[in-house]
Each structure stands twice: as C-alpha cells, then as structure tokens.
Amino acid sequence: MAKENIIVKILRYNPEKDKKPFWKKYDLEVDDDSTILDILNEIHWNIDGTLAYRRSCRSSICGSCAMKVNGQNVLACKTPMHKFKGNKLKIEPLPGFSILKDLVVDMDGFFEKMKRIKPYLILDKPIPDKEFIQKPDEFECIRESAICILCGACTSSCPSLWANEDYLGPAALLKAYRFIFDTRDDGKDERIDIINDKNGIWRCHTIFNCMEACPKDIKITEYLSRLKVKVLENSI
Amino acid sequence: MKTDEAKYYHKIEAVVVGAGLAGLRAALEIAKKGHQVAVITKVYPTRSHSGGAQGGIAAALANSAEDSLELHMYDTIKGSDYLGDQDVIELFVNEAIKTVYEYEHMGVPFSRTEDGKINQRPFGGHSSPRACFSADITGHVLLHTLYEQCVKYNVHFYSEFQVFSLLIKDNISRGVVAWDIREGGLHIFHSKTVLLATGGYGRAFKITSNAHANTGDSLALILENGLPLEDMEFVQFHPTGLYKHGILLSEAARGEGAYILNSDGERFMKKYASDKMELAPRDVVSRAEQTEINEGRGINGKDYVYLDLRHLGEKKIMERLPQVWELALNYLKVDGIKEPVPIQPTAHYSMGGIPANINTEVIRDAKGTVVRGLYTAGEASCLSLHGANRLGTNSLQDASTFGRIAGKNISKFLVENGYEDLTSNPLDVARAKISSLMNGNVGEKHSKIREELQENMTKYVGVFRNEEDMLKLLKILKQLQERYKNVTIDDKGYAYNLDLFEAYEVGNLLSFSEIIVEGAIARKESRGAHYRTGFPKRDDKNWLKHTLAWKTEEGVKLDHSKEPVIFMDRFPPQERKY
Known part of the structure; x- marks a missing residue:
C-alpha cells in the first residue's frame, strides 16, 4: 500500500450561509486503495469537520452514501478512487434531489x-x-x-x-x-x-x-x- | 437554542429509539394494537445495521432435517457457556418459530427447499440446520419487510434524530430529548414508555464488522442516569472479518461448507474442535485463528488466515453467497471462486447491554427492580439470552422475538397507565452537552480521540486478555476521557452537523468502554467470548454470575450477586466441547 496525492473538489452548500452551492478544493494524501468514503472521512476527520455526508455500514448494504463522482452515481463506500483515472475527483450530491447540506440530499x-x-x-x-x-x-x-x-x-x-x-x-x-x-x-x-x-x-x-x-x-x-x-x- | 416552540414538543404514547429489527418489530406491534408510536432513529430506518446481518434467522422449523425446541434450547445454553438465563432462552425458542412464520406471511422472500418450504442451512454451534435464510442478505430483507409493514400501519418516524438525554425521575421514564440532525434544534418527546433498541456498539474497536452508527448511545445514557449495564465484558469476535477492514463475511460461508486454512494450507480447526470443525461457535473459532496467527501460522506470517470457498463451486457461491463473494472482490480484489479470502477476527456483537427482565423491562439492580416505563430489546439489551457467547442467527431472532414481546408488553402498559409529568427543565442535560461541544475552541478533534480509543481497545481487550494489558488500557481510557472534556468541533451550525453528532458519539464510546474493561479485569476466568490468559478455565464455583456495573463519582462499581437462571434438572452446567 502506497500513499498518493489527490485533488478533490466537493460541491459544498450550507443552507444557513450560502445562497447557492460552490466548489471547494482539497489537496490531500491518501492510501492508494482508498474508497471515495475513505477520502470523505479523511477530509471530514482531519481537514474540514464542516463537511456533511451520509454513511453508515461502509460495506454497501445500508444504502446511505450514494453520490455523484466524476459524473457517475456511485456508492461512496463501494467505489475505489482508482475507478476514476487521474488523481482528480469531483464529488457532488445525487442529482434530482434537493440538497439539505453539502452531499446530504432530501430523500x-x-x-x-x-x-x-x-x-x-x-x-x-x-x-x-x-x-x-x-x-x-x-x-x-x-x-x-x-x-x-x-x-x-x-x-x-x-x-x-x-x-x-x-x-x-x-x-x-x-x-x-x-x-x-x-x-x-x-x-x-x-x-x-x-x-x-x-x-x-x-x-x-x-x-x-x-x-x-x-x-x-x-x-x-x-x-x-x-x-x-x-x-x-x-x-x- | 431553538427549543421553546410548540414544534419542538411532542406528546406521544410510546417512543421507540432505534429502527433496526427490535425497534421496528416493537413499533409494528404497538401500532397494530392501535396506539400512537414514534420511532426516533439517527439514520433512515432501512439504513439500520440489522440489514448487515447475512446468514439467517434461527428457528427449529425442521424443514431441512430433524430438529426440536429442546435442541435449540440446549444449543443456545451450551453456546452461552451456561451464563444465559434459561427462562429467557426457553421463551425465546418457544416463540422463534412463530416469529419466522410471521415474517414469511408479511412477505419476506426466503430461499426455498425443493418442496417450497423455507430453506435452512447449518450454522456454528447449532446441532441441526436451523438458519432460515434469504441467500446471504437475510437481515436486509427482514429489515426492509418490517419497515414496509410499519409504513402500512402508519408508524411515525423521526428519521435523523439523535437522542441526547433520557427523562427519568423518581425511577419513572417520562420521555427523551432528541436533536434534529437535519435542521438542528432539540425536541422533547413526552411519552408513557420508552424502548431503547439502539443495537450494538462495535465501534469501540478498530477492527469491527459494525457500521459507523453502532456507537451504543443508549448505553451511555443509561450510565449517565445512574443505572447499570450487564455483562459488558462479553464481546463477540467474529472469525470471518474481511482482513484489515473487519467487514463481515457471513458465517453462512462455513454453513455452506467453506474451510478455514492456515499458512500450511491446514484446516486447523481439527486441533480445536475436531467434531464441529469450522462450524464450532464463533468464540472457539476466533480463538483458534488468533492462536494460529500468534504462533506464526498466519498467511505469510501476517495477522490473517484464509477462508476458502473454492471447492463450493461458482454456482453455489453465486446462488447462496453472492454478497460474500462481492465483498471480497470489492474490498480486497480477491475472487472467492478462484482464490482463498484473507480473514481475521473482528469485533462483531455485544452479549452484554442494558439489563432487563424477561418482559424487556429495564432493571436497576440485582434484585430486578424495574424502571417504570423503560424497556429495551435487541443487541442493546441484556436479558440475558446469549450469556457469554451468542450463536450465529440467534441475534436476528432475538431482536425480532423480543421486539415483538416488548411491543406487546408496552401496549398493555399504555392501556393501564397515563402520562407522568415531565421532569422540571427537561432540556437542561441535552442543552449542556450540545453547548459544551459547540462552544469549545481550544481542544482537539474528536476523531483523534476516537481513533486512539479504537486502536487500544482492539489491542488490549480483544480475543485474548491479560490483566497487565487491561490495566494499561484503563489508564489510557482515563486520559482519553480527560482529553474529551476539551474536544472541539469545526462545524458550529444547525443544519446536518455531522461533526456535532460524531463528537457526541465519541463521548458515548468512551463512557461504556470503561465498563467493558473493568468487567473484563474483574472476571478472573475464561467463559465464552471472554478469555483470560492467566485463567484459561471456566470457574463455575466463583464466576457463574452476571456482572452489573454502574458509573459512580468514585469510579465504576461492580456487583456480581446476580446469578443466571439455570434449570438444574434439565440443563446443568457441563464442560463445553465441540
């Protein structure tokens, strides 16, 4: 297992502060076998605690963490970052639902x-x-x-x-x-x-x-x- | 803080905290009896971790081979290493068959025998194929079916609400206070009864099969209210956790015939349980694995062994174990049809919990004094059905059967009793917790404290335990509890504040973890899942007893005067061999 540098852009929105969603960029180093959820956890736990997203089982059975990554709807916990080429990720909430905050949508x-x-x-x-x-x-x-x-x-x-x-x-x-x-x-x-x-x-x-x-x-x-x-x- | 408007006060007959099988089954029963019931859950109901259970639900239907209630009872008692309360176990096996047929009538899609009955597979520690299953997604289909039934019967859900305090005064439960995760704000739920069904708490450990949500919040609330927890030292380590991740690979794999191998390619279970082999109970198999690893026979000398499915063939794997195959492929890039899968023991299930009597009423002491209006069921509870070790597939059955029993007893209570007054200043406790988390500016992040807790719990109070390690761990825990007082969060807002509720959960983990360790230090014997290296034998003379533990200002107080219910004429304690 090696470390890799990645650039992650996340569509952020806080209804208490923001008029509309905006992209925020994070540069970080992660294990090369990280899933999208591992990356969100790394950001939330160690870089920016204000990031909101749903997650629970981290074994693709609870259905909490669906989101859009590089244009595709995926389950964050199931998806290795290397599913996508280059070390750049664009993460946004599921389209078609209204955003409650950041990656959390109204289900x-x-x-x-x-x-x-x-x-x-x-x-x-x-x-x-x-x-x-x-x-x-x-x-x-x-x-x-x-x-x-x-x-x-x-x-x-x-x-x-x-x-x-x-x-x-x-x-x-x-x-x-x-x-x-x-x-x-x-x-x-x-x-x-x-x-x-x-x-x-x-x-x-x-x-x-x-x-x-x-x-x-x-x-x-x-x-x-x-x-x-x-x-x-x-x-x- | 937004708390004073009418919107934030709810008067409702019955409150259920948690929306796994126990909570939903209880809520369904209460709603069917015509009462108002609100389910408060920190995740959407179908996200609950009951859905993670894979292999089956136990009931002696005898669809695949001969079986009997007596045998199910004996297996469960033996599995519990004789610590399980036999009156509870008897009720459990008597109700189990009804529970499964009820599920089938609700529409649960079960795998079938050739003649169209519910199919049953073998499972560890059960003498007959007793696990009714739906491929390897049994918990998932039960959870979804129960949720759908709750929809049908108009159960009211408060999804994404986190309970911050219990309103108990003069030994009477009067409701709960919960934080609305989506919008922020504290809500008072004024009720006649409260059922605590918040599930397991494996997140105290680094390597665990449990979901992020499994943080034992209601256990910490019980302790905070001066009430005890029972048998917390008994933590089950599941032998087939996916290496490094801890994610569950169902015991159904072994039920269908999978082997466990060491670095020599040897089915080493023959040394530890020559009769049952891989289908010995989980405590036995996990200890065997850990022994192989400790003695250098892990694969490549590392801390894992193999689960080998290959001889089952692609057809059986894809029909019966598709999720097991998918998990190994997805998380370790190992194709179980062609290669053996790396596994290690993973913290999986907690036999201990909130003490309750056979009616699921929470009790406050060894004499069995009931806290009026307060109930508990499922993994959060300790009745004690599983004693020192649970058999696989008895947990889905436990949550379902005692969920229903709780619902029935609560319904009766609702008819016979009115509302009690709320406590004075009901919001104080919850408000203080939130303020202290929101207002801290100088402390460290909760994630750092949690990671240290999890790492040290896995290291020092795992499959094998010794006093020196655990005393070390206790010291670490005390330091972490001190550091937690200055914990800080980045997010100070109301809307979906993940930072806030994670920080709160870390406090809960720290609270009950201390009870696990104190209980394990005190119990100088080896029984079921609790193994003390200096005391390798079970000691019925001194330790055929439950542990009750309180948090007091002077520290943890233990009481070992509660003895298990044993029918000496039918199931006297015997040596446990497989």
Whole structure:
C-alpha cells in the first residue's frame, strides 16, 4: 500500500450561509486503495469537520452514501478512487434531489414514492399455519429485486425523472416488480393499476441509466420491461 | 437554542429509539394494537445495521432435517457457556418459530427447499440446520419487510434524530430529548414508555464488522442516569472479518461448507474442535485463528488466515453467497471462486447491554427492580439470552422475538397507565452537552480521540486478555476521557452537523468502554467470548454470575450477586466441547 496525492473538489452548500452551492478544493494524501468514503472521512476527520455526508455500514448494504463522482452515481463506500483515472475527483450530491447540506440530499420524496406502490404483501387468501409454499424458481424470480438497498442512485440518474418529478422512478417500480412477481401476493391488480399511469411504468424509456448506476448490479431495466409486459397482459 | 416552540414538543404514547429489527418489530406491534408510536432513529430506518446481518434467522422449523425446541434450547445454553438465563432462552425458542412464520406471511422472500418450504442451512454451534435464510442478505430483507409493514400501519418516524438525554425521575421514564440532525434544534418527546433498541456498539474497536452508527448511545445514557449495564465484558469476535477492514463475511460461508486454512494450507480447526470443525461457535473459532496467527501460522506470517470457498463451486457461491463473494472482490480484489479470502477476527456483537427482565423491562439492580416505563430489546439489551457467547442467527431472532414481546408488553402498559409529568427543565442535560461541544475552541478533534480509543481497545481487550494489558488500557481510557472534556468541533451550525453528532458519539464510546474493561479485569476466568490468559478455565464455583456495573463519582462499581437462571434438572452446567 502506497500513499498518493489527490485533488478533490466537493460541491459544498450550507443552507444557513450560502445562497447557492460552490466548489471547494482539497489537496490531500491518501492510501492508494482508498474508497471515495475513505477520502470523505479523511477530509471530514482531519481537514474540514464542516463537511456533511451520509454513511453508515461502509460495506454497501445500508444504502446511505450514494453520490455523484466524476459524473457517475456511485456508492461512496463501494467505489475505489482508482475507478476514476487521474488523481482528480469531483464529488457532488445525487442529482434530482434537493440538497439539505453539502452531499446530504432530501430523500423523503423518494421514500414517499415507495409508499405509492403499496410496498407490502397484500393477501386475500387464508394465512396458513406454517409458510406459504413457494418454489425455488419462484423465489429466484424475485431474489435479485429484493437486493435493492434504496440508495437512490438509479432514480437520481433517470432522465425521465429529471423531466417529471412525479414519475415513480426505477427504485419504486423495482419494488412494485418485487411484489407483483411474488407468487404469494394477491394485490397484483391494485398495484398494476397504480403503475399503469402517466407517472408510472410508461415513463420508463429504457434508457438503461438506472442499471448502470445500480451499485448492486441489479438488472433494473430488464425487470421494468417485464413489468410493462405484465401490465399489457393484464389489460387484455 | 431553538427549543421553546410548540414544534419542538411532542406528546406521544410510546417512543421507540432505534429502527433496526427490535425497534421496528416493537413499533409494528404497538401500532397494530392501535396506539400512537414514534420511532426516533439517527439514520433512515432501512439504513439500520440489522440489514448487515447475512446468514439467517434461527428457528427449529425442521424443514431441512430433524430438529426440536429442546435442541435449540440446549444449543443456545451450551453456546452461552451456561451464563444465559434459561427462562429467557426457553421463551425465546418457544416463540422463534412463530416469529419466522410471521415474517414469511408479511412477505419476506426466503430461499426455498425443493418442496417450497423455507430453506435452512447449518450454522456454528447449532446441532441441526436451523438458519432460515434469504441467500446471504437475510437481515436486509427482514429489515426492509418490517419497515414496509410499519409504513402500512402508519408508524411515525423521526428519521435523523439523535437522542441526547433520557427523562427519568423518581425511577419513572417520562420521555427523551432528541436533536434534529437535519435542521438542528432539540425536541422533547413526552411519552408513557420508552424502548431503547439502539443495537450494538462495535465501534469501540478498530477492527469491527459494525457500521459507523453502532456507537451504543443508549448505553451511555443509561450510565449517565445512574443505572447499570450487564455483562459488558462479553464481546463477540467474529472469525470471518474481511482482513484489515473487519467487514463481515457471513458465517453462512462455513454453513455452506467453506474451510478455514492456515499458512500450511491446514484446516486447523481439527486441533480445536475436531467434531464441529469450522462450524464450532464463533468464540472457539476466533480463538483458534488468533492462536494460529500468534504462533506464526498466519498467511505469510501476517495477522490473517484464509477462508476458502473454492471447492463450493461458482454456482453455489453465486446462488447462496453472492454478497460474500462481492465483498471480497470489492474490498480486497480477491475472487472467492478462484482464490482463498484473507480473514481475521473482528469485533462483531455485544452479549452484554442494558439489563432487563424477561418482559424487556429495564432493571436497576440485582434484585430486578424495574424502571417504570423503560424497556429495551435487541443487541442493546441484556436479558440475558446469549450469556457469554451468542450463536450465529440467534441475534436476528432475538431482536425480532423480543421486539415483538416488548411491543406487546408496552401496549398493555399504555392501556393501564397515563402520562407522568415531565421532569422540571427537561432540556437542561441535552442543552449542556450540545453547548459544551459547540462552544469549545481550544481542544482537539474528536476523531483523534476516537481513533486512539479504537486502536487500544482492539489491542488490549480483544480475543485474548491479560490483566497487565487491561490495566494499561484503563489508564489510557482515563486520559482519553480527560482529553474529551476539551474536544472541539469545526462545524458550529444547525443544519446536518455531522461533526456535532460524531463528537457526541465519541463521548458515548468512551463512557461504556470503561465498563467493558473493568468487567473484563474483574472476571478472573475464561467463559465464552471472554478469555483470560492467566485463567484459561471456566470457574463455575466463583464466576457463574452476571456482572452489573454502574458509573459512580468514585469510579465504576461492580456487583456480581446476580446469578443466571439455570434449570438444574434439565440443563446443568457441563464442560463445553465441540
């Protein structure tokens, strides 16, 4: 492990002081295997304590630290600085969300959209004494969609959402997929009605940004395409 | 300070602090019973560290092989090195199956057996495949499902609020005071009950599997209120932490058949647990690893050994252990399908915590005197279910089952009781803490103090412990506590002041760390996760006892008069061999 000098520009904004966001530059020396989160920690802990950002698990499961680095939405804790060439980093908050402070954005609207698709099993059938029977391939069908950590990287990268903020966006639609394709669920019709809407599934224009942004490598666009087919089948 | 407007006062029947499995499960139960409940959490609920749990949740469903409640009970008792309270363990195993089926009915996506039942895999210290799992993201899917259920039942969340003080007077809990992290300002939550479910506190150590958020804040608040902590010396070191990072690689890897190897390529567990091998409980495997490393058989003579998945094959690894594979690749650039993965013991779980009775009511002494209206569940609590060592997959079950039990008991309390008056000047304590952090100008940064704490805790009170090291550590801790009095922060603002809440957390770490060390110095025996080099044997004659510890003006006060509940006719203490 060697040390390297890097230049980091961070988009800073403090609502108590600043009229608008501005770039602040930091020169520092870090271990060459540092992640973006390691670099933010180094700045926050040893150089400038006023920097604000979210982080928790540092093992890419809690979904706190999604942000935009050198033009790409990434999870800071998962991303080594050498993913980007040259020793220059430009770090800014997730686009498409309002900034609370520095790299911290307001996620309330994002979580509200989850609520719109009724993110829970809806059951009409009687509940068994033991478990519902679900075959391994039926589980496999929803397994990957359940990996979603709700970091917002996908939703924030979606041009359809930039154009229309009422659009449900990829994360909420992926959540809808996870329930609609769950063999135990009886709420398909309700949920399909919700996403078969001008702000629902049809605003997905298969741009693939969400899939590229997903730090968990979930094939989001593919699942949303399957949703479109399901909606069509349901309307016949 | 912005504190006096109506916006900053909330009167709500039940307050839950923490939004991991224990907090959410309790809140869901309270909401389902029709009561108002507010969950106060310093991170968004789905960011809680229950989501970091990977391998499974224990319940004797017998879906993959024969199993029984009695066997689950025996395994847990033996795993606890006979310090676990057997009445609590009995309740736990009796409720565990219901808890898992409830989760399944809520919609948790579980991995399945060929005939469509919940799949179960082997885990360390369990005699039967008992870990119900969802690939290797079990905690994650449980957490998200519970959060979604809370959404359905309109649980009110105060996300990104940090509790700064408990309002306790005359042995009655009356609410909490919390800082709004996003906007700044102190809020009073006036409630009939408070549940402390703030999870673990591995951040006292340098090498840990725990999240940045795991700083044991409620434990420090308990101490500050003259209440005790229990069995804090029992800290579990997980044997498969990712080398240098400490990040958890699930025990599910060994459950699926992975080996642990030393520099000679030897499956060295045969020397330490010839029967269970890699699936011995965590304390046993971590000690074996550390012994190999100390005796020069770490890889390349360094402080790590290998976790070898290669013989499992790509299909099984990607189906059952995709996260384990991803973590090794991402953080160490090691492809587990082709290469063995460097690992070392990592501070993972705290068996000790806030003492509570079997009803999850917080107690204040060895006699079991209850603090009225105050409850605790999950890793923050000590009931004591896990005794001196927890078995893998019993923690998700603990948080879920005792979260539900807490919710049920709280609901009953809410029906039977009204609000008590707030304490006079309820904001004083929290305000003083914030002022002292905001107003300091000359001291040092909190990060420096925290790093020294973590380094020394890992060095001196780890897998193997001796008195000389721990006395040294105690001195260091005292110095750090002195230095902390002059800690300073750069950020003096209200909006999302990360500097402020990190500085506050460091104070909390320093507070309860001293209790870990004092407890470990006093306990002159080796039991479960606590191993004293000068006292390598378990000593039931003198030490089959819980530790209660208070902070007083004269220093830490210890009481060893609380004995574990043991059903002598059914599960008398025996030698623990695997």
